[in-house]
Amino acid sequence: MGKTTPDYITCLTRNEKREILMPARDAYPAIKQFIEGRWVDGDADTSENVLDPATAEVLAAYRHVTAGQLDCALDAVSRSARGWRDLSPLHRSDIIRRAAQLLRDRADRIAFVVSSEQGKPLHEARAEVYASADIIDWCAEEGRRTYGRIVPSDNDSRLMVTTEPVGPVAAFTPWNFPVLTVARKVAPALAAGCPIIVKAAEETPAGAMAVVSAFADAGAPPGVVNLALGVPAEISEHVLSAGIVRKVSLTGSVPVGRTLSRLAAEHDIRTTMELGGNAPVIVEPDIDVDEVALRCATSKFRNAGQVCNSPSRFFVHAAVHDRFVAAVQRFVRDIRLGAGTAEATTMGPLANSRRVEYVRRALADALDRGAQIACGGGIPSGAGNFVEPTVLTEVADSSTVFAEEIFGPIMPIVRYHDLDDAITRANATTYGLASFVFTGSLAKAHRMARELEAGMVGINTTVVSRAETPFGGIKASGHGFESGLEGVDVYLRRKAILEHDPAAPGRGVSH
Numbered sequence: 001m002g003k004t005t006p007d008y009i010t011c012l013t014r015n016e017k018r019e020i021l022m023p024a025r026d027a028y029p030a031i032k033q034f035i036e037g038r039w040v041d042g043d044a045d046t047s048e049n050v051l052d053p054a055t056a057e058v059l060a061a062y063r064h065v066t067a068g069q070l071d072c073a074l075d076a077v078s079r080s081a082r083g084w085r086d087l088s089p090l091h092r093s094d095i096i097r098r099a100a101q102l103l104r105d106r107a108d109r110i111a112f113v114v115s116s117e118q119g120k121p122l123h124e125a126r127a128e129v130y131a132s133a134d135i136i137d138w139c140a141e142e143g144r145r146t147y148g149r150i151v152p153s154d155n156d157s158r159l160m161v162t163t164e165p166v167g168p169v170a171a172f173t174p175w176n177f178p179v180l181t182v183a184r185k186v187a188p189a190l191a192a193g194c195p196i197i198v199k200a201a202e203e204t205p206a207g208a209m210a211v212v213s214a215f216a217d218a219g220a221p222p223g224v225v226n227l228a229l230g231v232p233a234e235i236s237e238h239v240l241s242a243g244i245v246r247k248v249s250l251t252g253s254v255p256v257g258r259t260l261s262r263l264a265a266e267h268d269i270r271t272t273m274e275l276g277g278n279a280p281v282i283v284e285p286d287i288d289v290d291e292v293a294l295r296c297a298t299s300k301f302r303n304a305g306q307v308c309n310s311p312s313r314f315f316v317h318a319a320v321h322d323r324f325v326a327a328v329q330r331f332v333r334d335i336r337l338g339a340g341t342a343e344a345t346t347m348g349p350l351a352n353s354r355r356v357e358y359v360r361r362a363l364a365d366a367l368d369r370g371a372q373i374a375c376g377g378g379i380p381s382g383a384g385n386f387v388e389p390t391v392l393t394e395v396a397d398s399s400t401v402f403a404e405e406i407f408g409p410i411m412p413i414v415r416y417h418d419l420d421d422a423i424t425r426a427n428a429t430t431y432g433l434a435s436f437v438f439t440g441s442l443a444k445a446h447r448m449a450r451e452l453e454a455g456m457v458g459i460n461t462t463v464v465s466r467a468e469t470p471f472g473g474i475k476a477s478g479h480g481f482e483s484g485l486e487g488v489d490v491y492l493r494r495k496a497i498l499e500h501d502p503a504a505p506g507r508g509v510s511h
């Protein structure tokens, strides 16, 4: 399609001129629901606009799903559950692996769509698609290893523990990783033998459609994967109350997690809750501080900070604090702000205007409490959800940017003198998803790994999300896991089968 916008606009932020790269234009798909193996329009009178976060232009409009259409999806998962469960794990694995390959084959197109609706740079969107394919492959293999066990007993009896799929799943996915978060729920559910209904985020329906398409095109039978788009609370209330769903998995905010947990409890539904984090980073002085600063900043500003396991609160030893800040400033000054779809962009807009308002308030609060701006700090006026990458020093621990999950491109750095003090302050949060430590001392690293209250610890790395390892939090960050052996296991239940030889003496009653 022809270009409709200039390559960039120039705007004024905190008295500095900044260039913002504008979107490349290409077709964005029509948004549909996927129910019982068919792509259909929503039947509701209400509708949703998908907005380009770089310009606030409407990319597409779609009508919401109705209760009647949700009943069809519920009926579909109910009817397909037995057939999918009884298919051999090898056959299921083939279908799932094919879906991974389809995502890879379509990576460039999917990346463009994700950048358009979510705002992240194209290279990040491509990486998301490939990471999703890796997770799907992992699940395809892991589904073949859902072993039970035989427990030692006397000669006349056998004690067996078998695994079974938990049953139909409802998944609620967010807008920050529209492809990955869907893949990380659909693949393990299917690998374990469970059909699924996905409710994707309103802002990013096309990323979810891409994953669902890959599974459908790979041969998942009709009804095994469904996609519903509409009013979140109406969908969760209807789907979880129907008496069909046996497992709910959410990636989202703490308040929504609590709402869905309550609803699930009322209907005896198992839960996995991945509810975000506020990850501390502790930097000791016995390591290459320039290199650590570069890694920390790269990770912090990825996806404009909208990453639940992102390093968020930076505790840097006083001896290397200034050097760390200077290295981060150099990195941040080179960030090119713009629409995700512009190839030169290295940081995109925030996914929705709610985040911009939250960040604006958090920034003002930090400055009121004495924080200094080391760089950035501007929020460009005009359409688009742009926030400058911002580094703050002298931040009070009580300020919102430190105490709450900021989910934006603000990097607060504080200094510490004593490691015990840093660990105590790092743990002073309701969240417990990830934490990161950088030190040349293994003894210190292992001590911090033990003492930091989090589901994941990165030692001299900012990467804690891998297909092979369990991803999940403690405290308000939720419970349950995605990825790793555990990511499939959460979709399985155990059955104990106790068997006694009828010809043997006794009645098989020991206690």
Ligand code: NAD
Binding pocket: 172, 173, 174, 175, 176, 200, 201, 202, 232, 233, 234, 236, 237, 251, 252, 253, 254, 255, 256, 259, 260, 274, 275, 276, 277, 307, 308, 354, 405, 406, 407
């Ligand atoms: P939100 O809580 O309003 O919505 C989050 C998601 O939950 C949306 O996709 C929405 O569709 C869905 N949702 C809302 N109410 C629901 C309900 N009753 N039933 C089912 N689904 C429902 O949050 P937001 O404004 O989109 O994001 C704010 C915060 O959410 C962020 O600060 C962050 O803490 C958290 N978040 C976390 C992750 C993560 O990866 N854990 C991802 C996105 C957002």
